Amino acid sequence: MAQIDIRQARKSYGKTETLHGIDLVFPSGDFVVILGPSGCGKSTLLRMIAGLEDITSGDIAIGGKVVNRLEPRERGCAMVFQNYALYPHMTVAGNIGYALKVAGVPKAERLRRIEETAKIVGLSDYLERKPAALSGGQRQRVAMARAIIREPQVFLFDEPLSNLDAKLRVVMRAEIRRLHQRLSATSIFVTHDQVEAMTLADRLVVMNKGRVEQVGQPLEVYHRPASTFVASFLGSPAMNLFEASIHPDTASMSIGSQSVPLSRELAFRLGRREVIAGIRPEHCVVSKDSAGLPALVDFVEELGSGRVVHAQAGGNAFATVIDKPVSVRPGEWIDIHMPITDLHFFDPASGQRIAIDEPAPQADVLRGPVATPA
Secondary structure, X not given: OOOEEEEEEEEEEOOEXXXXXXXEEEOXXXXXXEXXXXXXXXXXXXXXXXXXXXXXXXXXXXXXXEOOOOOXXXXXXXXXXXXXXXXXXXXXXXXXXXXXXXXXXXXXXXXXXXXXXXXXXXXXXXXXXXXXXXXXXXXXXXXXXHHHOOOOOEEEEEOOOOXXXXXXXXXXXXXXXXXXXXXXXXXXXXXXXXXXXXXXXXXXXEEEOOEEEEEEOHHHHHHOOOEHHHHHHOOOOOOEEEEEEEEOOOOEEEEOOEEEEOXXXXXXXXXXXXXXXXXXXXXXXXXXXXXXXXEXXXXXXXXXXXXXXXXXXXXXXXXXXXXXXXXXXXXXXXXXEOOHHHOEEEOOOOOEEOOOOOOOOOHHHXXXXXXXXX
């Protein structure tokens, strides 16, 4: 195992800078997932750690040793690629043991380690087959076995499951997680798939446009997104985000022409201002009691385990998740209730989260009548 320290890492292609001063620490033994959209720089960062891309400036240290000038084979990393990168003319055994053969490991030792590694990934019965005779999942296991046999300090996964079908991705996620727990190595997994990120990560790194947006445990990032980007990128359906005005005098916020009540304490902490407010679809409550935010239903997605209702409310698109038998049809009006404790607030200019967790104001500040929202 080895800790990875990245200090002010930058990557430029000519005059175009694609990574802008990345500072990260990947603790020894952790499974870290780097999540972000295509083109955000996550794979470039991974390749810089592996030594497949030069670092323009800054430092990358593995196990306390700066590796900027080291060749890939000298860094103690093993990488699993999206396209498997297997030798088609070699058998499974040949592919798994190729690095040992190049390193001059004696044949008997090499065969022993190939058999042990194949057993770990469930390929003992396929050692004489060639890649063309394997399924996608089996080829991915060969790629992982080829990495395992090198006994690296660090495993690097570059979107290794994106070529697999949905069912097989679920199976392989579980296998990768079990493999990590068994080997106790430091693992870095790059993906644009939020389900992979949430289910695999000990620590989640969200990237956008060559910068780190947020780092934390998956549930922490999900429940306390640091920016509107994180809020909208993580979650399916995405968080509902909408422009709102805070009115401390009436303890409410207005969304378009509609008014939504807030607690006096929350309204006071936010102050009179414009915000981007947000709420997760699963935290909205749908009813027909005329007491919530009026919304006109656009369409309903049936998911089997529940439904996603897409509607328009206060000039904004809203998605809500329903897991109870509420009759909802396109073209009818519903009421959306937003629990105050599940609301998020962001600064409209920067997109950053507004901190409202400071100690509550003194009681005398909150005294006095509060008008009922219209």
